[in-house]
Amino acid sequence: MPKALVIDPAVTRQRDSLAVPPIPVHAYDVPFADALTLHGAETLRDALRHMVLIREFESMLASFKATGAYRGVDYAYRGPAHLSIGQEGAAVGAALALAPEDYTFGSHRSHGEFLAKGLGAIARLPEAELDGIMARQDGGRLREAAETAVAGEGRALAETFLMLGFLAEIFMRATGFNGGMGGSMHAFFPPLGCYPNNAIVGASAGIATGAALRRRLAGEAGICVAHAGDGATGCGPVWEAMNFAAMGQLSTLWEAPFDGGLPVLFFFTNNFYAMGGQTSGETMGWDRLSRIGAGVAPNALHAETVDGTDVLAVADAVARKRALLVDRQGPALLDVECYRISGHSTTDANAYRSRDELKLWEAHDPIARLATSLIDAGALAEDGLAALEEEAGRRIEAVTRAAVDEALSPSVDIVAHPVLIGDLMFSGGETPVPDAPSTLTAPREASAALRKLARKSRAGRDADGAPLSPMRAITLRDGLTEAILDRMERDPRLAAWGEELREWGGAFGVTRGLSDVLPYHRLFNAPISEAAIVATAIGHAMAGGRSMVELMYADFIGRAGDEIFNQLAKWQAMSAGQLKLPVVLRASVGSKYGAQHSQDWSALIAHIPGLKVIYPATPYDAKGLMASALASDDPVVVFESQRLYDRVEQFRHAVPAESYTLPLGVPEVKREGRDVTVLTIGPSLYPALDAARDLAALGVAAEVIDARSLVPFDYAPVLASVARTGHLLVVSEASERGSMAQTLAATVTRHGFASLKAAPIVLGAPNWIVPGAEMETTYFPQAHDIVDAVTAEFYPDRKPNRRGVRDWDGLSLARRGL
Amino acid sequence: MAQSVTVLLVPQLGTEVTEAEITEWLMADGEPVEAGEPVVNISTTKMAMDLEAPASGRLKIVMEEGEIAKVGDTLAEIS
Ligand SMILES: Cc1ncc(C[n+]2csc(CCOP(=O)(O)OP(=O)(O)O)c2C)c(N)n1
Ligand SMILES: [Mg+2]
Numbered sequence: 047m048p049k050a051l052v053i054d055p056a057v058t059r060q061r062d063s064l065a066v067p068p069i070p071v072h073a074y075d076v077p078f079a080d081a082l083t084l085h086g087a088e089t090l091r092d093a094l095r096h097m098v099l100i101r102e103f104e105s106m107l108a109s110f111k112a113t114g115a116y117r118g119v120d121y122a123y124r125g126p127a128h129l130s131i132g133q134e135g136a137a138v139g140a141a142l143a144l145a146p147e148d149y150t151f152g153s154h155r156s157h158g159e160f161l162a163k164g165l166g167a168i169a170r171l172p173e174a175e176l177d178g179i180m181a182r183q184d185g186g187r188l189r190e191a192a193e194t195a196v197a198g199e200g201r202a203l204a205e206t207f208l209m210l211g212f213l214a215e216i217f218m219r220a221t222g223f224n225g226g227m228g229g230s231m232h233a234f235f236p237p238l239g240c241y242p243n244n245a246i247v248g249a250s251a252g253i254a255t256g257a258a259l260r261r262r263l264a265g266e267a268g269i270c271v272a273h274a275g276d277g278a279t280g281c282g283p284v285w286e287a288m289n290f291a292a293m294g295q296l297s298t299l300w301e302a303p304f305d306g307g308l309p310v311l312f313f314f315t316n317n318f319y320a321m322g323g324q325t326s327g328e329t330m331g332w333d334r335l336s337r338i339g340a341g342v343a344p345n346a347l348h349a350e351t352v353d354g355t356d357v358l359a360v361a362d363a364v365a366r367k368r369a370l371l372v373d374r375q376g377p378a379l380l381d382v383e384c385y386r387i388s389g390h391s392t393t394d395a396n397a398y399r400s401r402d403e404l405k406l407w408e409a410h411d412p413i414a415r416l417a418t419s420l421i422d423a424g425a426l427a428e429d430g431l432a433a434l435e436e437e438a439g440r441r442i443e444a445v446t447r448a449a450v451d452e453a454l455s456p457s458v459d460i461v462a463h464p465v466l467i468g469d470l471m472f473s474g475g476e477t478p479v480p481d482a483p484s485t486l487t488a489p490r491e492a493s494a495a496l497r498k499l500a501r502k503s504r505a506g507r508d509a510d511g512a513p514l515s516p517m518r519a520i521t522l523r524d525g526l527t528e529a530i531l532d533r534m535e536r537d538p539r540l541a542a543w544g545e546e547l548r549e550w551g552g553a554f555g556v557t558r559g560l561s562d563v564l565p566y567h568r569l570f571n572a573p574i575s576e577a578a579i580v581a582t583a584i585g586h587a588m589a590g591g592r593s594m595v596e597l598m599y600a601d602f603i604g605r606a607g608d609e610i611f612n613q614l615a616k617w618q619a620m621s622a623g624q625l626k627l628p629v630v631l632r633a634s635v636g637s638k639y640g641a642q643h644s645q646d647w648s649a650l651i652a653h654i655p656g657l658k659v660i661y662p663a664t665p666y667d668a669k670g671l672m673a674s675a676l677a678s679d680d681p682v683v684v685f686e687s688q689r690l691y692d693r694v695e696q697f698r699h700a701v702p703a704e705s706y707t708l709p710l711g712v713p714e715v716k717r718e719g720r721d722v723t724v725l726t727i728g729p730s731l732y733p734a735l736d737a738a739r740d741l742a743a744l745g746v747a748a749e750v751i752d753a754r755s756l757v758p759f760d761y762a763p764v765l766a767s768v769a770r771t772g773h774l775l776v777v778s779e780a781s782e783r784g785s786m787a788q789t790l791a792a793t794v795t796r797h798g799f800a801s802l803k804a805a806p807i808v809l810g811a812p813n814w815i816v817p818g819a820e821m822e823t824t825y826f827p828q829a830h831d832i833v834d835a836v837t838a839e840f841y842p843d844r845k846p847n848r849r850g851v852r853d854w855d856g857l858s859l860a861r862r863g864l
Numbered sequence: 865m866a867q868s869v870t871v872l873l874v875p876q877l878g879t880e881v882t883e884a885e886i887t888e889w890l891m892a893d894g895e896p897v898e899a900g901e902p903v904v905n906i907s908t909t910k911m912a913m914d915l916e917a918p919a920s921g922r923l924k925i926v927m928e929e930g931e932i933a934k935v936g937d938t939l940a941e942i943s
Contacts (some may be wrong), residue, residue: 136877254921494887494888494929495887495907495912497887497888497929498885498887498907498930501930515883516909517883517884517885517908517909517932518932523908523909551912554910554911555909555911555912558912691909692909
């Protein structure tokens with residue numbers, strides 16, 4: 047909605063027809079002699095050698111899976127083996143045109159992608175730099191193992207190091223590149239530009255796009271390559287990522303030097319099949335994969351179909367796309383056709399394709415093709431290929447022996463360190479607001495919305511103690527705004543995006559006014575692409591940025607399910623702590639709009655290991671906890687209740703104007719009492735306080751504790767309270783079944799059993815849909831429900847008459863799935 | 865002949881909103897304004913909006929930036 051871009055009916059209503067730019071298909075037509083001159087014989091022999099190494103490496107995995115042995119080494123490899131035998135030309139061709147500083151993000155079929163990029167970088171980086179990279183990895187341990195495995199130095203040693211670090215990772219060894227926490231489909235090694243491979247089809251598209259955004263903002267030179275298969279063109283998040291990288295504002299609204307489409311190449315290794323489903327002709331609507339570029343942007347993403355069995359055609363195309371990306375004309379798309387001779391995985395019975403088809407493609411082997419061309423041109427001896435294969439066999443055997451050797455490549459010892467994986471879930475690191483000059487493009491006073499904020503009373507009550515209106519006093523929304531602005535002002539690494547975040551200020555006004563003082567590249571309106579919003583936040587953080595993104599309603603979490611549950615939550619641990627993900631994901635919890643706009647999903651997120659979760663309920667807590675979330679080097683999901691945005695402060699005298707942080711994970715007593723502990727999550731704090739007043743009239747003194755955070759959570763204040771009161775009631779707006787409220791109650795029962803006079807009660811939302819505004823009070827726990835629970839269960843002598851509707855039998859509901 | 869005066873009022877902003885803050889005058893006191901031209905930005909806790917001049921003439925500001933007005937209050941007179 048930027049007013050700068052006027053939608054003029056005189057223009058939009060003109061008669062016209064759309065033309066799509068031509069999409070070249072197999073247009074590469076350079077004589078081999080010319081390609082030889084361009085690249086040099088040594089580089090092309092090296093490309094051949096890389097393909098041979100990759101094939102031998104994967105044949106070794108295939109052999110272990112099929113027979114449990116390889117060249118005399120017996121080993122039971124239990125993990126996956128998605129092999130790319132037949133596809134090596136695509137990966138090595140791309141690597142031939144990429145610079146060491148370019149980043150690749152792999153697919154699930156990524157052994158070739160990883161090794162090709164790594165070997166390509168090793169061929170180009172200065173030896174001194176390679177030495178430094180090897181010395182820094184795991185204190186030099188892997189380099190030592192590589193030297194022991196195969197005598198050598200310089201580039202040869204670096205190659206052994208690469209293959210050993212990778213294979214040790216595939217075998218889940220402690221010396222693997224990712225400490226044995228990644229494995230076959232997830233391995234990566236950033237120093238050589240190999241960023242995470244991904245077992246989720248298409249997931250690298252959004253992450254690579256986010257990394258490309260960071261590279262643009264940081265002024266870095268390299269591009270990002272998002273590897274995916276043809277099957278990934280059926281994945282919504284891939285389309286979302288392509289659009290995000292191409293969105294119009296990058297050219298129309300962003301200022302130099304940050305402007306222009308993002309430098310990301312969507313590289314589809316098109317082997318014509320997903321697992322057994324055939325893409326063109328069966329599961330997809332396109333005939334040629336490259337056609338989809340035309341559906342994304344007027345330049346059709348510079349899409350082309352190229353021959354993936356020809357290293358030179360691929361290198362040529364990638365070099366041309368790379369130049370476009372460097373020239374800020376990204377993103378680009380390549381449809382790289384090739385054929386997977388191996389099965390999808392080792393359980394593939396080839397039921398979906400004929401022997402004849404396999405035979406047809408055996409004639410298009412990328413290795414034989416390049417070898418023949420080199421031999422014909424006199425650039426390779428007649429027995430040159432056989433010699434390379436023989437050498438590859440020897441080297442891979444040596445690497446394999448080292449990778450299964452407990453002394454050189456020790457297994458991860460969980461028995462000796464039972465919490466080893468747990469210790470990798472969070473770094474616990476914090477980066478305070480940098481002591482840097484303001485990055486605002488205008489003083490705060492230039493913004494009417496920020497002037498309005500500055501005029502408000504810091505206290506929530508007037509001199510007589512009466513609560514002030516949210517127009518006059520700092521609200522929970524304002525606390526969030528201030529914490530965000532404080533960090534945005536001083537930390538140029540932080541960028542924020544989400545739907546309608548700029549002029550609108552986010553659907554609920556939390557970022558209102560910020561667009562007056564922040565440029566587009568720091569704060570922008572994202573497309574309605576929840577998956578891409580989260581995936582790009584992850585990539586942006588992985589590549590050195592800090593991200594704050596918003597999902598308008600927590601109910602939309604489902605649209606970003608994989609990105610939150612599998613990517614954001616897991617990459618820190620899957621990198622054995624090498625990657626940091628400083629991402630704040632804000633999600634508002636709705637109200638009044640019924641089932642699809644009002645669900646409290648805090649329990650769902652808290653269930654996922656690897657995410658910190660906060661749910662502040664007061665302006666003071668919101669400001670301090672948001673500041674901590676933004677300082678955290680771990681991902682933090684912030685739940686914000688729409689019903690609480692207008693709450694003014696009623697517990698502290700005032701909300702400080704200065705920035706401050708509050709520790710994540712510490713619940714706080716909001717009202718003291720000796721008869722029952724009421725532990726609340728999010729907005730339940732307020733009905734609990736109302737109930738505490740009613741209970742006081744009945745002679746029951748309730749202690750109300752606001753959880754404030756769900757993950758982490760310090761039980762000490764709750765256990766201390768229960769030790770005094772002997773009773774616990776946990777109140778939450780999330781559906782009860784499997785909820786965080788149940789976890790809190792169960793854990794207090796386990797550790798505070800001796801103090802309890804009765805079993806704790808959990809009062810959550812029932813296990814059915816959130817009704818509309820008219821019925822909401824029958825769904826979310828109200829003050830009278832709390833009074834009912836306390837009096838009926840803990841103090842039956844005080845007031846037997848129930849006022850709420852919750853007089854149901856939980857066990858009979860459970861039998862009906864409720 | 866008596867000058868005609870048109871008043872700019874705080875409009876009804878939905879059933880739940882009773883007051884709004886004058887966030888910013890977009891025109892200065894005494895300036896000539898055209899009917900339909902945005903002259904002031906007001907905001908509630910939930911939204912911000914520009915109000916247009918109801919008539920052409922000279923603007924006389926009645927309530928200043930930062931003041932909180934009730935629905936129906938006079939923000940300015942245009943004569
Ligand atoms: C989101 C998701 N859905 C399904 C799968 C299971 N799966 C793994 S690989 C694969 C086929 C992918 O096909 P394509 O993208 O063409 O890559 P290819 O396997 O051909 O290299 C499927 C369905 C998955 N890993 N992730
Ligand atoms: Mg495929």
